[in-house]
Amino acid sequence: MSITLDEVRHVARLARLQLEEGEIVTLQGELNALLGHFADLRDVDTFGIEPTSHAVAVQNVWAPDVARPGLPREAALRNAPLSRAGLFVVPMIIEE
Amino acid sequence: MSGLTSLTAAELAKRLKTREVGAVEVATAFLDREDAFGAYLAVDRARCLAEAEGAQRTLDAGEGGPLTGVPVAVKDNLSTDGIETTCASKILKGYVPPFDATVVARLKAQGLPILGKTNLDEFAMGSSTETSAYKIATNPWDPTRTPGGSSGGSAAAVAGGLAPLSLGSDTGGSIRLPASFCGLVGFKPTYGRCSRYGLVAFGSSLDQVGPFGWTVEDVALLAEATTGHDPLDATSLDHPAVSARDLENGTLKGLRVAVPTEMFGDATDPGVRAAIDAALETLRQEGAVVEEVSIPTIRLGVTTYYIIAPAEASSNLARFDGVRYGPRSEGGGHIGDVERTRAEGFGHEVKSRIMIGTYALSAGYYDAYYLKAQGVRALMTREFNETFAKYDVVAGPTSPVPPFPLGSLSHDPMAMKLLDYCTIPANMGGFPALSLNCGYADALPVGLHLMAPAMADERLLQTARSIERVLSGKGLADATRRPSLP
Numbered sequence: 001m002s003i004t005l006d007e008v009r010h011v012a013r014l015a016r017l018q019l020e021e022g023e024i025v026t027l028q029g030e031l032n033a034l035l036g037h038f039a040d041l042r043d044v045d046t047f048g049i050e051p052t053s054h055a056v057a058v059q060n061v062w063a064p065d066v067a068r069p070g071l072p073r074e075a076a077l078r079n080a081p082l083s084r085a086g087l088f089v090v091p092m093i094i095e096e
Numbered sequence: 097m098s099g100l101t102s103l104t105a106a107e108l109a110k111r112l113k114t115r116e117v118g119a120v121e122v123a124t125a126f127l128d129r130e131d132a133f134g135a136y137l138a139v140d141r142a143r144c145l146a147e148a149e150g151a152q153r154t155l156d157a158g159e160g161g162p163l164t165g166v167p168v169a170v171k172d173n174l175s176t177d178g179i180e181t182t183c184a185s186k187i188l189k190g191y192v193p194p195f196d197a198t199v200v201a202r203l204k205a206q207g208l209p210i211l212g213k214t215n216l217d218e219f220a221m222g223s224s225t226e227t228s229a230y231k232i233a234t235n236p237w238d239p240t241r242t243p244g245g246s247s248g249g250s251a252a253a254v255a256g257g258l259a260p261l262s263l264g265s266d267t268g269g270s271i272r273l274p275a276s277f278c279g280l281v282g283f284k285p286t287y288g289r290c291s292r293y294g295l296v297a298f299g300s301s302l303d304q305v306g307p308f309g310w311t312v313e314d315v316a317l318l319a320e321a322t323t324g325h326d327p328l329d330a331t332s333l334d335h336p337a338v339s340a341r342d343l344e345n346g347t348l349k350g351l352r353v354a355v356p357t358e359m360f361g362d363a364t365d366p367g368v369r370a371a372i373d374a375a376l377e378t379l380r381q382e383g384a385v386v387e388e389v390s391i392p393t394i395r396l397g398v399t400t401y402y403i404i405a406p407a408e409a410s411s412n413l414a415r416f417d418g419v420r421y422g423p424r425s426e427g428g429g430h431i432g433d434v435e436r437t438r439a440e441g442f443g444h445e446v447k448s449r450i451m452i453g454t455y456a457l458s459a460g461y462y463d464a465y466y467l468k469a470q471g472v473r474a475l476m477t478r479e480f481n482e483t484f485a486k487y488d489v490v491a492g493p494t495s496p497v498p499p500f501p502l503g504s505l506s507h508d509p510m511a512m513k514l515l516d517y518c519t520i521p522a523n524m525g526g527f528p529a530l531s532l533n534c535g536y537a538d539a540l541p542v543g544l545h546l547m548a549p550a551m552a553d554e555r556l557l558q559t560a561r562s563i564e565r566v567l568s569g570k571g572l573a574d575a576t577r578r579p580s581l582p
Contacts, residue, residue: 003455015410015454016417017447018428018435030448031455033510037399038465044396046471053470054301054331055287055477055526056550061330075194081424090419091433 002032100125101257102578105166105314108260112155112165119155119165123148123209126167126259132582133243134225134233135253137172138180139212151207162317162340164207169259171250172213173220174305175294176200179210183296184228185218187441191421197294198329199263199305199322206321211259215249218443219413220270220298222246223516226506227445234502235277236579237540241499244274247308251278254308257581261318262308267299268401269494269519271306272531276494276543279533279577281560282308283315286550287526288333290319291326297412299405300331302523311575312532312561316340319553338553346558348566349383352487358394359492359518359545367537372493374572375534375544375563379491382566389483391490393476397520398513400476403456403469404524410453416441445509477525484549489559492518494531494543518545528553532560535572 003011008028012019019027073086082089100108100122111117127141144167151165170176173183175193177200182188196204203210217227225233225248233248235241236256243252247264251274254262264271266284275282283306290305297303307318317340324337355376360369380386418424418437428436442450456465483490495515505512522529527547534544544563548556567573 007455008451011451011455011458014458015450016414016431016435016438017442017450018432018439019447023444023447026444027448027451030509031452034402034452037510038403040396040399041403041468041472042464044393044468044472044475046468046475049471049474049478051467051470052474052477055524056331056333058288058331058333063327071194076420078194079191079421081418081422088419091430093430 002035003028101129103260104310105163105260105317106311108166109163119148119151119209120145122165123167123211126211129258130582131258133236133239133252133256133258134215134231135249135256135258136169136212137182137184137215137230137249140179143178144209144211147204147209151209154207161206161321163321166260167209167211168203168318169211169214169250169253169262170200171216171247171262171264173216173265173296174200174263175296176210176213179213181213181296182230183219184216184230185441185443185446186229187416187422187438189423195294198291198326200294202322208321211253214247214253214262217246217248218446219296219409220246220265220267221409221445221449223269223273223512224505225249226502227443229443232502235499236581237279238499241501241540242277244277244499246270248274250308251275251280251282254278254280254310255579257578260309261314263305263318263322264308265295265303265305266523267302267405268523269516271308272494272519272529272543272545273516275308275531276545277499277541279541280308280310281312281315281530281532282306283319283530283557284522284528285319285323285338285553286333286528288331289335289338289553290323291329291332293326293328299408300412301408302405312557312564313340313343316343316557335551338557340557342554343558343561346555346562348379348562351379351384351489351559353379353384353386354389354483354487354490355386355492356389356391356394356490358391361496363496363515364493365497365537368493368496368498368542371535371537371542372544375567376491378566378570378572379563389487391479391483393472393479394517394521396472397476397524398517400469400472400524401516401520402452402513403465404473406449406453407456407466408453410450410457413446413450448509473524476521480521480525480527481549488548489556490547492545494518494545498537498540498542522547526550528556530556530560532564533573533575534567
């Protein structure tokens, strides 16, 4: 199992990471090193074993239906690199 | 190191209660020491002293809890209202949280002043604190070596006399490894016993916050102060705080100790092996039943971890897009702004893990990698639970090697990852686990690793306390020994 440079570019796009060409090559090496180890799992018999997503499962966690004050708008916006009219400015994704 | 800064937290608490010392005097003693180990990323002296004054008023009124007035250092992935929290990443440079993590709120409520925010591997991804975007941390026992990671700053702060106690976080060993490397006690509670609210998420099903200190008593007291149910964390267990009350009740007579053969291998340093063997032999002499067992899935732990943790991280770190916090890069146009922000904000190791996780979760690979890893995780948890049906604790080394020289493994990220195989299983199964100093290999600290079944946190601490007592009695370890410091 190994990953091609084009696959690295595809995954970078999915991960929203702009990578330099040199980084893509380095990451290909690192990913392939890990993928080599991942092969160890293939032969492990996990048939009939329920995969676990949490170590100590808790179920049906309910919170009381009581209104509590949230973060004030000004505090929520304080760290925003760009805000306007009490709102976050997001990158434009649809052309006018 | 002398005077107040070499005392245990329990001793400081005692002197504060009897008014032998004041809370401001104690905080000042730690704040005045120069940070020669890259332990802190941020220190807010004025705020800390104001908190110490508040603690003193509580003490003067004859009130307060067991640790009131004892200052604490906090890992910089825990949100602190009003103090910059960067996770040692450029992508959070300048971020000042508008709220406190639950553990931080609990420190404040009980009058534990916050000394500062400690250094870590970027987003807690690493085992040496060398991936910090700001500075590396060094080991107070030998500053040419790593304090371990990812909570290296929290460990260096205590070992370096810059804090009597600290909080770290542990996703695959990030508390226990630095505790081992710095001659401290480091404790990861059962998953769900400590709130993760306000902990910047890395691997949500693995992350747990926990304490560092010089003694089992100190970490038990800080665990008591910070754990317990939190309605703000949906994975928090509806269970009281970890109790430090019956700490002296443990006994080694008849204690059943399992030592998995898989915890030792070619990578195990002979000095580490000798220190662990001597500690286990001491347990036998004290009446414990120490037996070798086999837990085969330990060998698969690192691989399984490097699917699950990056998968969760790739999802958790999607929130860093330069919209709500952190610097924002422009000029990429549209979504290109986000891609550029992330490219410039994340360091290499973080990018690498995001890539692994995104790949493992991507269409066509999800079943082969992520689901398979979750199956192996379930198998591993089952094997450990079968062992815990026959034994009280599972013991071994915390790390196969003593603290390694700075830079010696940073060129080989895979080799560094492979060292984490002793600590990873506790995160996989959510088990409570602890590293306790059990001696030295060439004057470098060696940690004994202990694991117990889920929810047996108190029993684990009691067992660790009785081991600490006999190791000290035999002269193998000494919780009063300190590195020689500048």
